[in-house]
Amino acid sequence: MVKLIASDMDGTLLSPNLSVSEYNKEAILEAQKQGIEFLVATGRDHTEARPPLEEVGLDCVLITGNGAQAIDKDGEILFTHSIEKVKVKQILSILDSHQLYYELMTTDGVYSSSQPKRLESFTNLIASHVPHITYKMAIAMASAHLTMLKVTFVEDYAEVIEHEKIEILKIITFNEAGQKVLMPIADELRQLDELYITSSYPNNIEINHYQARKGFAVKEVAELKGISMAEVMAIGDNHNDMSMLEVAGVSFAMGNAEPEVKTTAKYLTDTNAENGVGKAIYRVIEENL
Structure with a gap:
């Protein structure tokens, strides 16, 4: 059973107009209601990542800079991997x-x-x-x-x-x-x-x-929460998402994902214009993936 969902932002969680759709928001809230942790793993800086989440009232752990840093809900830094x-x-x-x-x-x-x-x-x-x-x-x-x-x-x-x-x-x-x-x-x-x-x-x-990649970061956060990678779902659309799709027990590629990403993921969902994240979350819940 999935206990942690890690989602990319651009091209994935966010619609083409760079916002979180109502459908995606409701799916995330339903997952959280059922005790499933949700986090965002993005290439963005945390100041760029928070606004679209705050607009719809979502609060979660942020993995930013492709895994260079992780920040909890209270703004506390969990870890940092910077370049010399x-x-x-x-x-x-x-x-x-x-x-x-x-x-x-x-x-x-x-x-x-x-x-x-x-x-x-x-x-x-x-x-x-x-x-x-x-x-x-x-x-x-x-x-x-x-x-x-x-x-x-x-x-x-x-x-x-x-x-x-x-x-x-x-x-x-x-x-x-x-x-x-x-x-x-x-x-x-x-x-x-x-x-x-x-x-x-x-x-x-x-x-x-070299340690700042989404796969490493998601694993590090999961370990802090006592969750195994077999219980992690990851979803993304581009090359910087592949490392977390490779290590997650359940992985989804967006319908608008790059061909290599679709090959890497175990499952395929709809595009970011068609609420692909929300549909993947509901599928995980309904099918108990």
């Missing part, structure tokens, strides 16, 4: 050599070096994933969404990296040409060792400490 500062400088040197825009996810929130670039990257992401939306509408939607998020803009990342109280949890870089440009750079970064490099969308790569 020396390695951060090496990573940024490589990204700069390819003239890529990137952001730093830290223990002090998200840092960006360019507000226009951040808006452009998020607009392109929305435009490519929301059906029948115009680019102008995507810009408006991205602008409204980004104003709700805590982001610090700096001219030089050096001051962030050198700050003794700030740890770097994840580095995310974007390119609109997609993986044909990013994959060779990812391979170059892997030569640095002790890094975990994955992707949450076709236009990005995400760089973490």
Whole structure:
């Protein structure tokens, strides 16, 4: 029997308009009513992850930065896996050599070096994933969404990296040409060792400490709660979800998931536009998976 459900956010729990549907919310509440723990495992920073959950009154453990950090319902940090500062400088040197825009996810929130670039990257992401939306509408939607998020803009990342109280949890870089440009750079970064490099969308790569992956983090949280991985359900849509789909006793891929993700998961549910998370949860409850 499932005792813990771990769900990705973007492309999974969230609908294309980046909100939690009423159907998904009710399914989660029903699971919690039956004593099943629910957590979110996302590539987002906790300041970016909480708003859509708070909008519908959901309170749960958050695994953020692809597993770089876990935070309980009371805001207490359960664990952190940050990238060493020396390695951060090496990573940024490589990204700069390819003239890529990137952001730093830290223990002090998200840092960006360019507000226009951040808006452009998020607009392109929305435009490519929301059906029948115009680019102008995507810009408006991205602008409204980004104003709700805590982001610090700096001219030089050096001051962030050198700050003794700030740890770097994840580095995310974007390119609109997609993986044909990013994959060779990812391979170059892997030569640095002790890094975990994955992707949450076709236009990005995400760089973490090698222990910062969703599968490890879900297992760590489950162990803290005395739950075995056979009693864990995981659901996701993209490559950064695969590590938790591989270790969970019950795993679902979204209908909109990448082909490799569908191959990894044991079960398939509907898309994020069709309440796939809620339907998977009800199936788990009804069929006692």
